[in-house]
Amino acid sequence: CGVSPDSDHVLGPDVIDPERTLSALDAFADRLGAVAERRAPVLLGTGHPHRLLVFYAELADALSAAGCLVLTPAQGRCVDITTRFGVRTYNLDYVRGVALMREPGVRCAGRETGAHTHSPLPVRVALEGVAESGGPLPELVVGDHGWVCGAGQLGFEAIGLADTDDPALFVGEAEGRVSVAVPLDDAVRSDYYRPLTRYVLNRACLSQ
Numbered sequence: 001c002g003v004s005p006d007s008d009h010v011l012g013p014d015v016i017d018p019e020r021t022l023s024a025l026d027a028f029a030d031r032l033g034a035v036a037e038r039r040a041p042v043l044l045g046t047g048h049p050h051r052l053l054v055f056y057a058e059l060a061d062a063l064s065a066a067g068c069l070v071l072t073p074a075q076g077r078c079v080d081i082t083t084r085f086g087v088r089t090y091n092l093d094y095v096r097g098v099a100l101m102r103e104p105g106v107r108c109a110g111r112e113t114g115a116h117t118h119s120p121l122p123v124r125v126a127l128e129g130v131a132e133s134g135g136p137l138p139e140l141v142v143g144d145h146g147w148v149c150g151a152g153q154l155g156f157e158a159i160g161l162a163d164t165d166d167p168a169l170f171v172g173e174a175e176g177r178v179s180v181a182v183p184l185d186d187a188v189r190s191d192y193y194r195p196l197t198r199y200v201l202n203r204a205c206l207s208q
Contacts, residue, residue, distance in 0.1 A: 001164050001183035014164040016183045024182040025200055031140060031159050031180060032059065033204035039067035040139035043130075045099035045123060045147035048186050049114035052144060052161065053098055055193040059142060060097035062206040070097040071138055074129025078104075081119045090115050092122055099126055099147070118166065120150025127154065144169070144186065152177035161186055 002017025035042055042063055044056045064070045072094040079090050079101065090101035093114065100114035101122055123146060130137055141151035141158040148160035149168050159180040162169035166186075172178035184196075201207045 001170065003164050016164060016185070021183050024180055025196065026203060027180045028159050028182050029200040029203035031157070032063070032142070032200065032206065035140045036063055036066040036068055036204065036206055038139070039069075041069040041071055041136045043071045043073075043099070043123075043126060043138035043141045043151075044097060045126065045141070045143040046114075047101075047117045047119070047122075047143075047145035047147065049095075049098075049100040050116070051187055051190050052193065053095060053100065053114075054190050055161075055197055056098040056142065057096035058197045058201070059206075062201050062204075064097065066206055069136065071126075071130060071135070072097060072099070073126050073133060073135070077125050077129060079119075079121050079125050081117055081121055083117075090117070090122075092125055099123075099143075118145040118168070120146035120153065123147045123150040124154070127151070127156070148172070148178055148181075152179075163187070 002020055003014050044060050046052050046056055060070050074092050075094055077092045079092060080087050081090060089104060091104055093100055093102045101117055102114050138156060141147060141156050144160045148158040149172050151158040152172050157179050160169055161184055162181045163186040169178055169181035173181040
């Protein structure tokens with residue numbers, strides 16, 4: 001990512017190398033372009049819906065317009081996730097084709113917020129739902145945190161965004177389980193990701 005390679009450096013701000021971010025965005029866009037060219041099924045999900053949902057939703061819209069089937073399996077399914085506060089039950093939901101987790105009873109029309117989670121359980125439930133329905137499996141999973149790592153562990157091609165304080169995606173990439181991990185700050189205002197969205201869609205030839 002560009003963080004200090006000194007193992008004794010344990011305090012202070014992280015640094016992300018912008019050249020590595022751009023290189024990873026190119027690879028990310030190339031994977032999207034390839035799946036769009038095949039009109040292959042895709043699954044998108046996020047554990048950071050407050051910040052990253054719009055980024056993924058724009059990708060979902062573009063992929064759908066290109067003829068890809070954007071999968072939305074197991075909607076409403078309950079998922080028990082262990083948190084620092086104990087086991088919490090969430091519901092799997094979709095906004096503009098992007099999966100996220102919600103606390104039971106908080107869903108309302110137009111609401112685009114959801115629960116913050118790094119758990120791989122939601123993507124496992126979603127993929128289980130696809131298998132149960134007999135529908136096509138995704139050829140690419142796009143997202144962050146547990147969505148990407150969980151899919152990669154199950155053998156699906158997965159690409160996503162990752163911050164330096166959450167190293168799982170970078171480890172997965174180093175192990176060959178994650179195809180692309182894009183290093184960036186995943187907690188800034190959602191409109192700050194618009195230039196990244198345009199860059200990715202333009203390179204993938206998916207701009208509408």
